[in-house]
Amino acid sequence: MSKKEIVKKKYDMPLQDAAERAKSFTEVALGYDMETAVLEAERCLQCKKPFCIEGCPVNVPIPDFIKLILEQDFAQAASIIKEKNSLPAICGRVCPQESQCEKHCILGKKHEPVAIGRLERFVADWEMQNTPELKNPSIPVIDQKVAIIGSGPSGLTCAADLAKLGYKVTVFEALHTPGGVLVYGIPEFRLPKSIVAQEIDKIKELGVEIRVNSVVGQLWTIDELMQEEGFAAVYICTGAGLPYFMDIPGENLNGVYSANEFLTRVNLMKAYQFPKHLTPINVGERVAVIGGGNVAMDSARTALRLGVDNSYIIYRRSEKELPARLEEIEHAIEEGVEFKLLTSPIEILGDEEGRVTAIVCQNYELGEPDVSGRRTPIPIDNSTYTMEVDSVIMAIGQGPNPLIPASTPDLKVNKRGNILTNVAGLTSIPGVFAGGDVVSGAATVILAMGAGKKAAESIDEYLKGLRN
Amino acid sequence: MFKILRKEVLANKINLFDIKAPYIAKKAKPGQFVIVRTDDYGERIPLTIADFDREAGFITIILQEIGRSTYDMGKLEVGDFFLDVVGPLGKPSVIQKYGRAICIGGGVGVAPIYPITRALQAAGNHVISILGANSSATFFGEKMLKAVSDELYITTNDGTYGEKGLVTDVLKRIISNDDIDIVFAIGPLGMMEAVSKVTSLKRIKTVVSLNPIMLDGTGMCGACRVEVGNEKKFACVDGPEFDGHLVDWENAKQRARMFEKQEKVALTQSCNCHSKGEGCNV
Numbered sequence: 113m114s115k116k117e118i119v120k121k122k123y124d125m126p127l128q129d130a131a132e133r134a135k136s137f138t139e140v141a142l143g144y145d146m147e148t149a150v151l152e153a154e155r156c157l158q159c160k161k162p163f164c165i166e167g168c169p170v171n172v173p174i175p176d177f178i179k180l181i182l183e184q185d186f187a188q189a190a191s192i193i194k195e196k197n198s199l200p201a202i203c204g205r206v207c208p209q210e211s212q213c214e215k216h217c218i219l220g221k222k223h224e225p226v227a228i229g230r231l232e233r234f235v236a237d238w239e240m241q242n243t244p245e246l247k248n249p250s251i252p253v254i255d256q257k258v259a260i261i262g263s264g265p266s267g268l269t270c271a272a273d274l275a276k277l278g279y280k281v282t283v284f285e286a287l288h289t290p291g292g293v294l295v296y297g298i299p300e301f302r303l304p305k306s307i308v309a310q311e312i313d314k315i316k317e318l319g320v321e322i323r324v325n326s327v328v329g330q331l332w333t334i335d336e337l338m339q340e341e342g343f344a345a346v347y348i349c350t351g352a353g354l355p356y357f358m359d360i361p362g363e364n365l366n367g368v369y370s371a372n373e374f375l376t377r378v379n380l381m382k383a384y385q386f387p388k389h390l391t392p393i394n395v396g397e398r399v400a401v402i403g404g405g406n407v408a409m410d411s412a413r414t415a416l417r418l419g420v421d422n423s424y425i426i427y428r429r430s431e432k433e434l435p436a437r438l439e440e441i442e443h444a445i446e447e448g449v450e451f452k453l454l455t456s457p458i459e460i461l462g463d464e465e466g467r468v469t470a471i472v473c474q475n476y477e478l479g480e481p482d483v484s485g486r487r488t489p490i491p492i493d494n495s496t497y498t499m500e501v502d503s504v505i506m507a508i509g510q511g512p513n514p515l516i517p518a519s520t521p522d523l524k525v526n527k528r529g530n531i532l533t534n535v536a537g538l539t540s541i542p543g544v545f546a547g548g549d550v551v552s553g554a555a556t557v558i559l560a561m562g563a564g565k566k567a568a569e570s571i572d573e574y575l576k577g578l579r580n
Numbered sequence: 581m582f583k584i585l586r587k588e589v590l591a592n593k594i595n596l597f598d599i600k601a602p603y604i605a606k607k608a609k610p611g612q613f614v615i616v617r618t619d620d621y622g623e624r625i626p627l628t629i630a631d632f633d634r635e636a637g638f639i640t641i642i643l644q645e646i647g648r649s650t651y652d653m654g655k656l657e658v659g660d661f662f663l664d665v666v667g668p669l670g671k672p673s674v675i676q677k678y679g680r681a682i683c684i685g686g687g688v689g690v691a692p693i694y695p696i697t698r699a700l701q702a703a704g705n706h707v708i709s710i711l712g713a714n715s716s717a718t719f720f721g722e723k724m725l726k727a728v729s730d731e732l733y734i735t736t737n738d739g740t741y742g743e744k745g746l747v748t749d750v751l752k753r754i755i756s757n758d759d760i761d762i763v764f765a766i767g768p769l770g771m772m773e774a775v776s777k778v779t780s781l782k783r784i785k786t787v788v789s790l791n792p793i794m795l796d797g798t799g800m801c802g803a804c805r806v807e808v809g810n811e812k813k814f815a816c817v818d819g820p821e822f823d824g825h826l827v828d829w830e831n832a833k834q835r836a837r838m839f840e841k842q843e844k845v846a847l848t849q850s851c852n853c854h855s856k857g858e859g860c861n862v
Contacts, residue, residue: 286666286796286798287666287796288617288624288663288664288666296796296800324664325664325665325666326603326666327666327667327669327798330607330667330668330669331603331604331607331667331668332607353798353799353800354799354800355800355801355802357802357805357812359812363812364805364807364812364831364834364835365834366834366835366837366838367838369803370801370802370803372800372801372802373795373801373802373803376795376796376800376801377795381623381624381795386842386845386846387648387842387845387846387849388621389621390621390622390623390648390649390846391623391624391795392839392842392843392846393842394838394839394841394842465834465837466831466834466835466837513798513799513800514799514817515798515799515817
């Protein structure tokens, strides 16, 4: 390698102007152009022992695809990413690279790491725009059917991997559009739904069948899928679809939403285009979002785009402990989200019509670190105050959806309702695997994908065993 | 896509649809519901399953045109399609031999009370049905319910059909000189609340079916939360049936008004005559 001077910082991601974008649902991050992508690719040291790959839950061959960007063979770059990752345009946008691949980048020890996520997005977007001729290798057809329950990132990954091995895969989705959290949860301005649809189309091209409007647990039990519908294995990846509330007074007032409800109305049902789209949303002028994770940031930024005057994040720890990605927090601040930190609500007040008028908050200070390593928030006496707001969005986390465990008595779950599995993803029922948020609790898109990938390997092993 | 096999106008703005949905028909049980969407712009509307035919593979829904979405649905004809029908959702009614049962259907609530009444009679109960409507123009279901009830009473608020008065008038009369083991009541919130008040005096077990604002119908969003016995319940997965004596009716009525303003906006833009002040049939 020539002794070129190292470029210390990542090339900037072009963004829409903050004031403009805060009024619009079009995508915030615009993506690298070809020239910038090649320049960024030059920063990669092409380590002999690449730690970045170890940081990736689906083990994308990172230095290899970056080398192909340098050689401007984008089609081949896309192809080798897809061997490991069936949803690169999505991961390039929503993965927390700073705590995964980029965290392990050697360059990052002294300077900024290589912008692996941005490069992945560039390659995936290039492929979508240029649709290089598919070199679909002829897949051996295996006469065993696999049912996948849930079409979120985990299910789609598992489906794609199994289809590539030759299995007949059917994905069951309860909603009317496939994608799970990618369509109902993550907002358009962070992940355009057309990108999700294109990625899903690619998975369908592998031969995967997706059945929407199909609620497993109600329409079929797991047992019926296996005994009557002929599925040899099942993968349960129904996500973290049960919203938590705080159990404080006033939570049933009109104007209090779970983040799931709020985001589903806006993203899936397109309430921001009401009344062209008929699903309504009503948040008023001042919105308080409770919580500090990515879902809270998504909710607060979405509220801004609905035209509110004030969008507040109320979080009981300090800025340092905010669980959201730094990038999302920065974007939220740039767009005008106001942070009320070391604060937690104790009551929501309403008028005689039952509509939210205000939220009563209490100040907190941080004590000793708890088991999670984060400092425990402690309420400060006599520090309550009232903030006038028109709506409240609860973004304090989600639990596993109970529909499948409730209809599957032999399926073992823990106290919180998460499905129990062994390291291979096998549940307490033979042939039934589970992964993603329904097992781990609410986590990230890429971890769910990693679980889907592992499940596909385990299911393949299991079905091989049945064949022999 | 779910094809409409039969449509019947049962009363003013009350339509019956048989919809081809073989998988749902195979699994549907009394008390359960479906979520229906007309087209890509439509809301997800929860509707109780009024009937099902497992062999022929269809389900029956009965809907009243009260808002923009149900108005759009009312315009569909035989051969048209609903874009999405998902179900069966919710827990089924608990059908067993209770003894003497009263089934009360108010307004369009007559539709979902029908399969429950039929199942209760088939389970060997003596079933007394009470049907109510505002007036004869909006009343339907007499023939259907008569076939599955041991006794049948009809009331209209204005007395244009059956007895003049409320379903609770008949209910009070019956329970004052008859031992009743269970009451099922489906209708407007006010009616179900009134029924629950009447039966609570004699501690007669009373099951009501709630139909709050709903989105996904699978427990994912919490829009349909209701307060039952001081606990948060999701009507879509914990219900839709609850003990009427434990429901917080004030909160249920308040939450039903959540989008009142938006509902009016959606409705007015659908007909173009409300804004002009002309009369229309919406």
